[in-house]
Amino acid sequence: MAETVILLSLALGSLAGMVAGEASRALAEHRLRRAPPDRLSIALASGSALAFGWWTPPQGDPATTLLRAGVVTLLDLVLACDIRERAVYPMIVYPAILGLIIAAPLLGTSVVDALLGGAIAGGLFALLYLLARVRYGSGALGEGDVTVAVLMGVVVGASRLPVALLLASSIGAVLALLVVVRARSLRATFPYAPALSLATLATLLVRAA
Numbered sequence: 001m002a003e004t005v006i007l008l009s010l011a012l013g014s015l016a017g018m019v020a021g022e023a024s025r026a027l028a029e030h031r032l033r034r035a036p037p038d039r040l041s042i043a044l045a046s047g048s049a050l051a052f053g054w055w056t057p058p059q060g061d062p063a064t065t066l067l068r069a070g071v072v073t074l075l076d077l078v079l080a081c082d083i084r085e086r087a088v089y090p091m092i093v094y095p096a097i098l099g100l101i102i103a104a105p106l107l108g109t110s111v112v113d114a115l116l117g118g119a120i121a122g123g124l125f126a127l128l129y130l131l132a133r134v135r136y137g138s139g140a141l142g143e144g145d146v147t148v149a150v151l152m153g154v155v156v157g158a159s160r161l162p163v164a165l166l167l168a169s170s171i172g173a174v175l176a177l178l179v180v181v182r183a184r185s186l187r188a189t190f191p192y193a194p195a196l197s198l199a200t201l202a203t204l205l206v207r208a209a
Helices: 002-029 039-055 062-085 090-102 111-136 143-156 158-183 193-208
Strands: none
Touching (some): 002 039, 039 193, 062 143, 090 143, 111 143, 111 158, 143 158, 143 193
């Protein structure tokens, strides 16, 4: 029975990643394509299969399992859209924030904790956005990154937000280093929503460990 649950979790996680990857591709190209999945979609499918297999408890109820699959798909979609076209879609993120506040108890937190997490993370990144805009101009940090920070705070809650912020800064530092090395320029910029999405998922996985 446990083996069956694990296999189903891996399959559901892989499907979540593939759907997110191909949906972001369709949004970027403004059309559906009948073409094989690209490397980003395959990478998301592989990574999400492992993450979801780890996150899903052997005796998880169907509602919680489906919600978690939705969260993985959402985080993958936000990550992929920012990688493909440096875009965060409010029509995706805003309804997700509202829905996940309501569904917070199924994610192991509370509505109050989710609200506080979203408010603290959003306020912190709004301040960073203003400081970055004054110091470096537009492009250093986007308004979309602030909304993704709110999403991160809502998903992990205020109680787990310090862990998520630490992970986000660590992942962001690694991504920044990779971009600088590849571009051979200290002035190179990179999308930050992937770091926030990965940090959110990592925080959930750490709690599940």
